[in-house]
Amino acid sequence: MILELLKKVYRVSKALSVKSPATEDVRTHVMHQSDRFRGEHQIDYETCIGCDACNKICPTTAITMKHLPFKKQNIVPEVNLGVCIFCGLCEDVCPTKPEKSIILSGGRYDMLSGGWHEDQVNFWVHVDVPQEYIDSRLEAEEAARVKKELEAKKKAALLAMKDKEVKAPVSGVPDFSGEQI
């Protein structure tokens, strides 16, 4: 028995010659990198169409929708990283093509925050929509609306021309200020 034990001891001590896999300082390096790694979200407010699908599928309550002052894609998701479990279902379900507008893959892995429950303010993936973009979108929308109105007018005129009846112009400009921000 003792001989056997000594043999075991010898074989264990062979491990001394094995180089440890912990070769890198994990404070600065990631040990294994994968393209699909699900980390912090990146949200592309430009392509998001505001379909609310990601909010609906999220198995936790991580996603809340932020309202934007546009007419069409008036919501964009924001993620509470403290609650998110990085399951990636929101990315799967997102219908935009070719690039999904909510992406987890390749995100940051070390997300830390103060442990106080109130600290969770710092712990969101906020969508900072720049003012210029809002303005440009509003402008574009305005332009589109104007164009549409014009077209409508034209159409109406055409129709009027056709039916030879005079119709009242389209009702007033929609009021954006009423929309929630």
Added chain:
Amino acid sequence: MLKIYDFFAHAKSESLWMAHFCTGCCSLEMAAAMGPRYDWERYGYLPTPTPRQADLLIITGLVSKKMLPALLRTYAQMPEPKYVLALGACSFDGGPYNDSLSVIKNPTEILPADIFVAGCPPRPEAIIAGLEEIKKKMKAGIPSAASQGGLWKEMEF
């Protein structure tokens, strides 16, 4: 004299021993962080069998209602100075079990953690990064969060 005091403060921050206490599945990744590839012993962390010798309590994810008294008591029985690290979505806002019957939805409101590491479960790298952050806090002389407040002071357990 000041030098000596500084040395001991530094020593305290450099040697964090953690209480061996598993509350949820994040402890699997904690085991991986102990394992050969990540090897957190390189940075000076060591698990101890009893809270009496520990400096750090790791809330490894989910805290169920039945577990909460044990968690708080374990924390209370650790000697000063003591710090808390929270891992995983569960220990913050219930995570995937947010609408479950039996878990404490916000353990960090009851026992505030010094650092919270997000993820479900967080990668071992992230766990170690969180621990390093606690070291930084200790070096800066910031007192631990749980000693500042939190519901646990009002609770009986």
Added chain:
Amino acid sequence: MFEIDMIFAFALFSVGLYGISSNRDFLRIFFSLEMLMNAVILMLASSAHYLGLSQNISFAYMIMILATLEAAVGILIFAAAHKFTKVVIADDLGAQK
């Protein structure tokens, strides 16, 4: 000083005697017995030292070892009695039959 040694040995002896006669629980009876033995050893040792009776040391060894054996036997009996009757007091042993 030989006299002092001897007087202390007597004192130890009488403390042991007191212990044996006044105590009724096993453990302290053992202690007292050991004290009695030790008093004798003390006498032997000091007589060996001061009077040059070197073979007394060998007697002291023998007494020591006998004392140990006696303690072993005693503890054995005590344990057996304890198991059977749950008593720790010597007098009760007869009463519990």
Added chain:
Amino acid sequence: MNIALLTIALVLAITSLSVKQSIASLISFALMMLVLGLYYIGLDEKLLGLFQIFIYTGGIAVLMLFGITLIGREFPKTTKSSWSAVVSFGVFVLMSALFLTNRSLLATNVPEIVEKKEMFATSFSDVVILFALIGVSLLYGTIKMINALKPKRSRDV
């Protein structure tokens, strides 16, 4: 020096017979033996002193610990007979008186001190066989008692 050591030993002896807690009693008993051993070493009977320490603090104290684990932390209350103190004190006085009056019978001239270490081995070696026989019979007795010593439990296992 001698007087101091011996007084300490005596005080410890009395303590060990008078305290209530069994563990304190045992400790003072062991300390008494230690002091006596030191005294023998001081007397230049080093081997005897070491033996004393070895046997009493190493062997008998451990044996008594077994007893203590049986009877618990405190001695059971017993009635003490009041006359025994008087009688034993009387014995002490009688013996000292006898000794002091008759000490002239003993040789007073102190011879050269020679430590004969090999004396035991050469002249008493046959005795050890006797000892071996005693030990063997003791073991035999113990084995025969094993079944009787088996503990009784509340639930049979």
Added chain:
Amino acid sequence: MEMIFNVVVFPGILYVLLWTVGLFWFFRKFMAALHKRVGPSFNGPAGSYQTLFDLSKLLTKESITPDGVNPYLFSLMPILAAIIAILPTAVIPWTANTTVVVSEYSLLGLVVLVGIEPFLLFLTGFGSNNKYSFLGGIRVLTQMISMETSFFLAALSPALLFGTLSLTSIVEQSSWLTFLILLPGFLLYFVALLGLLDQPPFNIPDAEQEIVYGFYTEYSGTNYFLLKLAEFAEFMAVFAGAATLFLGGYRGVFFDGFSFLFAKMIIIAMFMMTIRASTPRITMKQMLNFSWSYLVPLSLLNVAWIMFAKIFLLGAIS
């Protein structure tokens, strides 16, 4: 003056502290290597400050005295344990002329001092008002009575061979031939050492998986530091004893010196760690059975062997 040096620096407190820090570091590093890990590596060169930090942290951490403990036993025992564990340094011949107490009976002194230690640990367990500590204490006691006899008998074998109880003269008389004669004794000593120091496979008293941490359970801060210090000091005493008794102590190949003794001690420590990394713990009953059916009878036989070797081998030569 020399005494002060002895107490404070060389075989005394500073040396023990340094040894504790160093051996603790070495243990962790070596164990990590056997685990295919790295062990402490970012504090100081190869992480060697790590254990310094650990121990100084323990020293200055809060030490809790729980309610219901026996206050004298609880707080006094760690101090006493530390003192008694350091004391054997006095009798060991570190170099040819550094022995604090040159005594004819230093071997007995060593064995007595090493043997008292578990007794104190039992009292720590008995003193803390805790079930795990209590069980741990009893385990210490049981393990001690099984292991100490064979330790004593194995340690006596060189003394019997050389006809002296003095460690110094044992070292002086040792040679290759006597090493061969003493080889079985050394193996027995080594096994008994594992049991005496609570090392795997005999780490029953502080079995983490069974009774949390045995008698250490309630200790924290400074008290725990002292217990750790005692543990490592005892390592030192027992290792140095092994090196001195069987491996020729400070005597080296070309010249004599402390470094040889140290190297021998480290080699024994390495053996111990390798066994630790490859053997699971055994149970109480198995330990008792092993100790009393094999270890003690074998060490008695070893004594007989030494006697006969002394009569026939050495007697024939001289």
Added chain:
Amino acid sequence: MRKIKQLLENFNTLYIEEYKTTWVKTKLSTADDLLMVAKALKEHGLRTIATVSPTDFLEENVIEMNYFFEDLMTNRNCWLKCDVPRELDECEIESLTPLFKGANWHEREAYSMFGVRFLNHPDLRPIIVSQDFYDKTPFRKDFDWDAHDKNTVKNMQKIVDSFKAEEAEADKGIDAESSETVLNWGPTHPASGPIRLKVHCDGEDVIGIDPDIGFVWRALEHLVTKKDFVGAIVAVERLCFMDNVNSMTAYAQAVEEIANVEITEFAKWMRVLLGEVSRISSHAMGMGGFYNALGLHTVAMWNMDVREFFLDFLESYSGARIATAAVEPGGVRYGLQQNMLDELQLALDKFDATKDSVKDIFINNPTMKMRASKQGFISNLDVQDYSLCGVVARASGVKIDVRIDEPYAAYAEIKMDYVTQKDGSAKDRLINLFEELEQSVDIIKQAKRHIEEKIASGEFDPTKDQMVKVPKKLPRGEAISRVEWSRGEVLMHLVTEEKGTSPYRLKMKAPSFNHTMMLDKLLAGQTLSDIPLVFGSLYICQGDLDR
């Protein structure tokens, strides 16, 4: 099968039909017959009861009890149903525990979750639920847990008080003059994990053990009913993270069965591949856990080293190391790329490189054998009585393995055999674990070769084939699905409502529950040192113990 049918025809049943290949499904018209039917079934060889699962139907105002009887030897199973009234004071049924020992805790669970009282049950205390749910019925559909949740602090107080009362009770039961005591083994314990064993011991000897579970109770079965069919996988995979893929497979199969969807061949093979990888990662931890319980951490470390490589594969494939969420109803979530297979090959090579030394040092370890070969014996009959499964059952020589008995995914095409040992001691379980590890590696190699071949021949398109659409709303139906999980058989019983978007009821029968039931029987009369050994060898994970 025919015999069972004949036998059931003697009783008053609503219907008897065959279900899948090995099941007979039937419903009793009255609950009074239950005991007799069970007796008859037991005489007929169906000695095992897998689980007891009540389903609460609000509209019909009944609680439907589902009993799953199994015959481990010949692989015939019977699914028995009967109704009990829903009113709390009438909600009672005859207990099967006197007949089937394995039903004990399952009935207690049904009692604490649904308030079904079992007559003649020897020990009907609540189990799993935390103390504030005692005498409540948390899983019933009409349980108002918002109201319950409002006074959290009061509930916590209840829990603490009950712990204290329990300690006092334990003290009272013990003679203060004796050396007996009640030890807590857990939850803050280096080897236990979140479970508490109340060990009644006398010095070193264990007199009895009462496991106290529920420290990680997450009410998963309740949780899934709040998520939709896809989102529920995150709850299901958290059954236990050591092996999460297979539990998702079980759930996905049940959903697919109700939706009547056939998944692609590629997805089936991927399920096999992923499942085995995850089984390996679990078994590696299990082996480490066994040795950790013996105070030796080397095995855990070496195995962890290998396991990391398999996790690398999982991460490359799904994007997460542990919480993969890789299997969804309708297939698997992601496509496969060549570099992932290369990584898998790396992991397999790593395993083969360390296999021999692990086997030599730790499987043939004399000290381990000395300790473990005489401990924790589980006989063949115990396996049947207590409905044990997986490694524990196979180590006792019982040939059960759902992968072979009732092949799912692509297991029908894989060459494999039962891995069994003879005696059923703790040592045998360890050896079995290791041999299953080797078997899994073998299966992975087969699956990998198959997938590579098919991709090369163009039959599989690894970027498109992975998913089949499953409708968001399912019809009314119910299904059971069994998979061989790393710890044994997982049985999921899924009930859906008409046009339901989320499961109506999902019962998960997980192996650790039954294994923990054995602890008292295995450990009474042993010593304290055997507790971690037996506990570790039973390969218990608290995740699937408490759900």
Added chain:
Amino acid sequence: MLKGVPIETFIIYALGITITVLSLYAFGVLLAPYSPDAIKNSHFECGLPASGSTPKKANFGFFMFAIMFIIADMTGLFFSLFVYAHDSRSQTIAAVFALIIALALIIAMKEYNHAQNI
């Protein structure tokens, strides 16, 4: 050879060690924070409320080993006396003595194991 070096050296050394260890302890305690409270001071019971009773007694199933310990220990002490034996007769006696005791222990253990298995 060696002359007996006085016990005083040892006592002085022991005193020195005592003083240094005590000062270390004092240093540590002075530097350590101190903030007891009721829960911290209740004893550790795996994280659950502490129950009152630590067993006062221990069940020792190992009495036989205590007796064995005493016998073996005494044997060892005899041997330390035989260290100084120079003639081959007493050495032979020592060897025979060792053999007898070893035999007795082995037989005792056999009997013990036999009794345990009943």
